Amino acid sequence: MESFKVYGRGELHIVVLLENMRRQGYEMQVSQPQVIIKEEGGQKTEPFEEITVDVPNEFQGVVIEKLGKRKVIMKDMKQEDATTRIIFEGPTRGLLGYRGEFTVDTKGDGILTSRFIGFRPYVGEIEKRATGSMTSMASGKALAFSLNNLQNRGTLYIGPGTEVYEGMVIGNTSKGDEMAVNPVKGKNLTNMRASGSDENIQLAPPQPLTIESGLELMSGDEYLEVTPNSVRLRKQILKEGERVKSKRRA
Numbered sequence: 001m002e003s004f005k006v007y008g009r010g011e012l013h014i015v016v017l018l019e020n021m022r023r024q025g026y027e028m029q030v031s032q033p034q035v036i037i038k039e040e041g042g043q044k045t046e047p048f049e050e051i052t053v054d055v056p057n058e059f060q061g062v063v064i065e066k067l068g069k070r071k072v073i074m075k076d077m078k079q080e081d082a083t084t085r086i087i088f089e090g091p092t093r094g095l096l097g098y099r100g101e102f103t104v105d106t107k108g109d110g111i112l113t114s115r116f117i118g119f120r121p122y123v124g125e126i127e128k129r130a131t132g133s134m135t136s137m138a139s140g141k142a143l144a145f146s147l148n149n150l151q152n153r154g155t156l157y158i159g160p161g162t163e164v165y166e167g168m169v170i171g172n173t174s175k176g177d178e179m180a181v182n183p184v185k186g187k188n189l190t191n192m193r194a195s196g197s198d199e200n201i202q203l204a205p206p207q208p209l210t211i212e213s214g215l216e217l218m219s220g221d222e223y224l225e226v227t228p229n230s231v232r233l234r235k236q237i238l239k240e241g242e243r244v245k246s247k248r249r250a
Helices: 011-023 057-069 099-105 144-153 211-217 240-249
Strands: 028-030 038-040 043-056 073-080 083-091 111-121 132-136 154-156 168-173 179-181 222-226 231-235
Touching (some): 011 211, 011 222, 132 154, 144 168, 144 179
Antiparallel strands (some): 038 043, 073 083, 168 231, 222 231
């Protein structure tokens, strides 16, 4: 299998490239986007950006809180009528995977722009994901009965009838825990059947994955699998037992 390292200016640049390749019939597995780290004067440095945010006043608190967790610092804030403009500075790593979250937090009414301002000292580890992955431990066709039990644990990326395989990420967990699950398990058959019991399953609509959302949601130990017909997340190590061994060795 051939591999390439692709450089781009931001996630959107990479998304456009992957989408064009997909439409031309290519299939690929993409690792989590990384920034360019440099050594300057014996010191580790990384790219920083100036971030300008325009949001309705009621959403300024959640934006400041979320960006603060990503090592982004507020530099200025001005209110004008019902809108607040906030200027931040922070590492590009802190912005990776945030734009989709920003859109949800501001209900689509916020505007976020950024510009590169240079390399500055590396700020250390950034905790960006509050969710964990829900990974299939079996292969087959996902069943509504299993998905109904799983949807209370987080957000699903698939619906009933979807073909899944071992190591495929089928959703995320709201509490941040990694979960190995069996989405193909059916209901145990008995001689007695309650009237209407199978028809009462109500599934919430799944959150479909796109190339853009997949790049934002994926963890460091996952690949975004892009084909002409589908976009999926999968663990780099498909078998659960091998993933556990790898974590212990690490």
